[in-house]
Amino acid sequence: MTIELIKGDITTLAVDAIVNAANSSLLGGGGVDGAIHRKAGKALLEACIAIRNKQSGCATGNAVITTAGELPAKYVIHTVGPVWQGGQKGEEELLARCYRNSLALALDQGIKTIAFPNISTGIYHFPKKLAAAIAIQTIRDFNPRDAFERVVFICFDEENYSLYQTLLNQE
Ligand code: AR6
Numbered sequence: 001m002t003i004e005l006i007k008g009d010i011t012t013l014a015v016d017a018i019v020n021a022a023n024s025s026l027l028g029g030g031g032v033d034g035a036i037h038r039k040a041g042k043a044l045l046e047a048c049i050a051i052r053n054k055q056s057g058c059a060t061g062n063a064v065i066t067t068a069g070e071l072p073a074k075y076v077i078h079t080v081g082p083v084w085q086g087g088q089k090g091e092e093e094l095l096a097r098c099y100r101n102s103l104a105l106a107l108d109q110g111i112k113t114i115a116f117p118n119i120s121t122g123i124y125h126f127p128k129k130l131a132a133a134i135a136i137q138t139i140r141d142f143n144p145r146d147a148f149e150r151v152v153f154i155c156f157d158e159e160n161y162s163l164y165q166t167l168l169n170q171e
Pocket of ligand 1: 008009011021022028029030032033034035081117118120121123124125154155156157160
């Protein structure tokens with residue numbers, strides 16, 4: 001597995017799957033979720049509504065997969081990160097579960113290349129450095145990691161990008 005770091009917009013990536021930092025309604029929102037829904041168009045929203053009708057949305061830490069509509073990626077994996085509430089509400093484990101469950105879904109689907117945004121570090125206020133450390137460790141610990149050719153961390157803001165650069169270079 002190659003771990004890659006990119007600075008930019010996840011909606012431009014032609015990977016097998018991009019991960020969306022969604023909310024439990026699955027109906028879209030701001031941040032990266034808004035950008036993904038805007039660019040993917042109606043097919044994505046309809047796929048999300050179909051999942052909602054079957055299983056009433058997506059719980060924090062879980063993930064669901066849909067078509068990617070008009071995006072260059074083939075699939076969107078929607079995961080719901082925890083809202084940071086000070087760190088005593090299981091936020092760290094819930095964030096790790098987002099990465100783990102997204103990879104498990106991808107594995108089931110035969111996905112080889114996948115890109116993650118910095119889940120929970122925007123509107124949900126998870127501390128960026130801690131979130132980056134959890135993201136990297138969870139990806140490195142995933143078993144079987146050889147199932148994936150390429151895992152991309154895509155950072156939209158400079159602060160996340162430089163945190164990832166530092167942490168990825170530490171080993
Ligand atoms: N490409 C990649 N990363 C992006 C992009 C983009 N186009 N746009 C923003 N980011 P956020 P959260 C980064 O707020 O904290 C939504 O309303 C951004 O810089 O999108 O998990 C959902 O519906 C930040 O580092 O997600 C939920 O209600 C990261 O994406 C709620 O926000 C995550 O920021 C989820 O909050």
